[in-house]
Amino acid sequence: MDEPSERRRLLDAEGAEQDPAGRESEQDVYLSKVQNRKLYLATLASVLGPMSFGFVLGYSSPALPELTHIADPRLRLDNVQASWFGSIVAMGAAVGGLLGGWLVDKIGRKLTLMFCSLPFVFGFTVIIAAQNVWMLYAGRVLTGLASGVTSLVVPLYISEMAHERVRGTLGSCVQLMVVLGIMGVYLAGLFLDWRWLAICCSVPPTLLMVCMCFMPETPRFLLSQGKRREAENALRFLRGPDAPVEWECARIADACQERSSGLRMSDLKDPGVYKPLVIGVMLMVFQQMTGINAIMFYAENIFEQAHFKESDLASVIVGLIQVVFTAVAALIMDKAGRKVLLIISGVAMVISNAAFGVYFYLITKPNAGVSLGLLSAASEEPQADLAWLALASMAVFIAGFALGWGPIPWLVMSEIFPVNVRGFASAVCVLTNWGMAFLVTKSFQDMMSLLTSAGTFWLFASMCILNVVFTIAFIPETKGKTLEQIEATFRGASSRP
Template sequence: MDIQDERTRLLDADGSEESDVRSEQDIYLDKVWNGKLYLAAFVSVLGPLSFGFVLGYSSPAIPDLMASPDPRLRLDPNQASWFGSIVTIGAAVGGLLGGWLVERIGRKLTLMFCSLPFVFGFAVIASAQNLWMLYAGRALTGLASGVTSLVVPVYISEMAHQRVRGTVGSCVQLMVVTGICGAYVFGVFLPWRWLAVCGSLPPTLLVVGMCFMPETPRYLLSRGRRREAEEALRFLRGPEAPVQWECARIEEACDQQGAGFRVSDLREAGVYKPLAIGVLLMFFQQATGINAIMFYAENIFEDAHFDNRALGTVIVGLTQVFFTGIAAVIMDRAGRKVLLCISGVAMAISAAVFGVFFHLTEGGHSGVESKVEGSLGVEPQVDLAWLALASMGVFIAGFALGWGPIPWLVMSEIFPSRVRGFASAVCVLTNWGNAFLITKFFQNLLDLLTKAGTFWLFASMCAINVVFTVVFVPETKGKTLEQIQDKFRGTRAL
């Protein structure tokens, strides 16, 4: 019995057209084999793995460079700050470039293209003879990171079906934190030049692997290439799935949406509503203060009497990997909104505790042996440092569970095909622009608001995140991309 025969039988049993549509999807998905889909996802997330390695690289490399015997490469604190933050500038530019490329040359070729500045950037760093070569290498890897952070979520969301889209989409952030952790671990054993050489390996494998992977069916159909789209779906869904059925549904949605982005499209509810949600998700992700927490992590380890701060950063990285992995496993069961709310509450509480910690310990006390006097009596500061260490663990775990992976996942799900490149570029630019501002001017914020005030501000933003999630963020679990977009246009209930 083919899918049309089963459709007739189900319609006779239940006259509801909506029930019939859901049943057709289930019938179709029961015939799908996910092996090659997972393979394509694995190859594509080598990009986020490289991106994470770029982010983590500065942590072990900066101490080596600040102590370099070569005066041409020795960094002072201001230069080290630029070495770390220039990546975010390159990534912001890369987000804009990626938004243009995904519409002009496609998702697959854009993903292959972004591997080149990864490799060249790490090669420049590994062979650096002066400060400007270090900056150029970091800017190139940042450019590649920006393109990657846009194209990989789009590529995965457009090739995955609704039963597994949350899980494979969450693998983007999982591989980012795996790359960060990998940089921490290898940085314990390797000098900065050889660490850069290691960073060039994943993007090299990505270029080779993507040669054997398909373009996304939605992009092909948006360009009128139906035969290639059916071949891509047959590769991704397996030989038993009647891919013509899915192809027809995607093609119908592409015909309704039209081809190409126009500025006038911003007046449509199906465009400006998801764009506003996507931009605010990216803004709030950085407003949680995750970069500030990571920035202050080494100081907390020092105050807590961790003799090996490098080991402490590895523990932080492993915590991120573990909880992001949990998020990936449960994403398609728990749903996006539930995890975002749990994540926001956990971060709000831990950031508030951070503020209390700094309120009690700042004010002229600098050594770990100083005393904290007040209504709590006289307590050694080291005890409070362990409280801060626990709060940091809760914050990082909470972020990894929700606000780390989900904004990128939702960004890849909510935009119509014709504006996906433009809208994703705006979201990526928002994210990386805010990341640069927070990374570069975090110290100024501390001077203005004090440490306690700064972390209480972050706690407030986390609380606002929860309200924003409950009121505005749609639940996309178990929905096709077309159903999600219909919700914003007001043509069908989500």
């Protein structure tokens, strides 16, 4: 008997001694031997990508007020151009999602992640050197392209590296680093002009390229390519020297062999493919229809028009709230579960969006039909005792989103797809997310004018009601399950570790 088979037999025997049920205790015995230090290190390196992504998302909020009043007429943005500057990132990201879906299956998760850093750095370099509005647009498209690839590959990379006991926590770090990036750029925007801000934004992707050179490819991708020895070496790096990684490698290899072929059209009739695909797409639609990107892109403008004098400081406070509650979500994700947090998050956003609508309805009531974007100098100033309502509504919304609908759609996307369609299905989800982000962000001011500001937030509240219903009815709990068990759940088969 060869050494790997012997080690696997010993592990099976040890597990059987502890629990006659067998396989579940096998898994527990194996995980008790795992050391997570290098897994955390690999996660830390990979989430520099989402931090870069957060810098891109947050950049427009401090940069737009300056670019709309800049002295140089070649760079000065009018209202329409400012709208494009904020939203065109989503167009680049949608293309990046498609590109990322192809790259992760062709060159792997690690190399795709390293590739992300190039358009990030080039995009911010174009913004730094901008001599006209079109260069600003080009820089935003490039950074958007990188953001789209990043939003696809990093959740996949982490979910395929991590074991089931920490996958939820580590997967939530993706969104945590996004919001850290957003808060970081808000803070930097208090002290730096738009060019120096772009220079700061190019630092995380540069570090990403360097750090990922020392990290492994994911074992699942290596096994799907028939590279068993490299997969065992990667697992040994990620699980530590004491874990008998041949056991986990054999388990993953069995699943990869069952689904070894690439995507075929007939696979779309397989419930193990179309069910998670529909869930993944709807998660992305509902995430954007909460209004989060519209609110974050125009955070300073919203506070200005809500008559907060220190609107830039208010945006920093919003970013801080988002960081704190995303960190809370990461800490409790593997205990509370995905489904419970999604429901709590959705309910919080229903309440906060409805309250925000009430606030804007009350301050525009003397001029019925006047929207947030069209408030005139003749409009009555809101009563001072209503200002708390806008601040509280924003705080509750951001906290609620950060607890569930921020991190969990990306986490679930990385967990539910079979390995042979993971690149394609994830690309569809990312394209959906960024396509919806573009539509919501670009049409936000138009919705304000057509529906009034109150009506716009009430529309977002109604969508949050729908996402709570969808969560209760259709989203399975993935807490504590291996990726292979989750796949078996969708096929109606008995799950196995």
